[in-house]
Amino acid sequence: MNVRKVLWTLDELGLAHEREDWGAGFASTRDPAFLALNPNGLVPVLIDAAGPLWESNTICRYLAGRQGDASLLPLEPRARAGVEQWMDWQVTELNSAWRYAFQALSRRAPGYDDPGLTQDSVAAWNAAMSLLDARLALTAAFVAGETFTLADICLGLATHRWLRTPMARPTLPAVETYYARLRTRPAFASHALDAVA
Numbered sequence: 173m174n175v176r177k178v179l180w181t182l183d184e185l186g187l188a189h190e191r192e193d194w195g196a197g198f199a200s201t202r203d204p205a206f207l208a209l210n211p212n213g214l215v216p217v218l219i220d221a222a223g224p225l226w227e228s229n230t231i232c233r234y235l236a237g238r239q240g241d242a243s244l245l246p247l248e249p250r251a252r253a254g255v256e257q258w259m260d261w262q263v264t265e266l267n268s269a270w271r272y273a274f275q276a277l278s279r280r281a282p283g284y285d286d287p288g289l290t291q292d293s294v295a296a297w298n299a300a301m302s303l304l305d306a307r308l309a310l311t312a313a314f315v316a317g318e319t320f321t322l323a324d325i326c327l328g329l330a331t332h333r334w335l336r337t338p339m340a341r342p343t344l345p346a347v348e349t350y351y352a353r354l355r356t357r358p359a360f361a362s363h364a365l366d367a368v369a
């Protein structure tokens with residue numbers, strides 16, 4: 173999901189790039205050559221003339237800023253904060269909620285086999301998505317308001333994961349309409365719809 177955020181942002185900005193795959197299924201991110209780029213041993217990493225940059229949301233903000241694209245990330249401080257608020261919410265509150273349930277139910281990762289913890293994580297995930305639903309019911313368009321921004325790249329991919337994970341979900345009409353709206357964007361189709369979650 174974090175790599176896809178960056179690919180989707182590059183696509184929205186019309187930026188050509190070369191992609192090198194590291195991590196699950198490819199060369200290990202614990203390789204010293206990779207750790208020299210990101211000491212956390214995590215993808216994505218962006219490399220441009222200024223050197224390597226890690227943390228997916230930071231990379232997306234940087235790319236929009238570097239291109240001077242004020243539609244994906246407004247320049248006016250309050251409008252910008254409205255986009256960043258939801259991006260930060262995604263990496264902090266929403267990610268913390270789904271982490272255990274996603275590993276247990278979608279990845280079937282070893283060590284994630286506690287039914288109580290799985291149930292708690294599903295409940296927290298559904299509660300967070302209900303909060304997003306209330307926000308989308310208010311804007312009747314995108315997360316930060318009337319127009320598509322970086323916040324929708326982060327939350328569009330998060331919504332895709334929520335819908336694809338095998339678990340009980342409440343019906344959230346505004347989230348469903350939002351997901352259908354995002355699906356009409358070609359860059360979303362290229363970078364999200366083929367992903368399992």
Ligand SMILES: N[C@@H](CCC(=O)N[C@@H](CS)C(=O)NCC(=O)O)C(=O)O
Nearest residue numbers: 173174195196201214215216227228
């Ligand atoms: N906070 C980081 C998290 C990055 C992250 O968790 N990346 C995962 C893939 S989505 C990873 O590199 N896992 C180790 C691996 O694939 O080897 C970000 O948003 O960039």
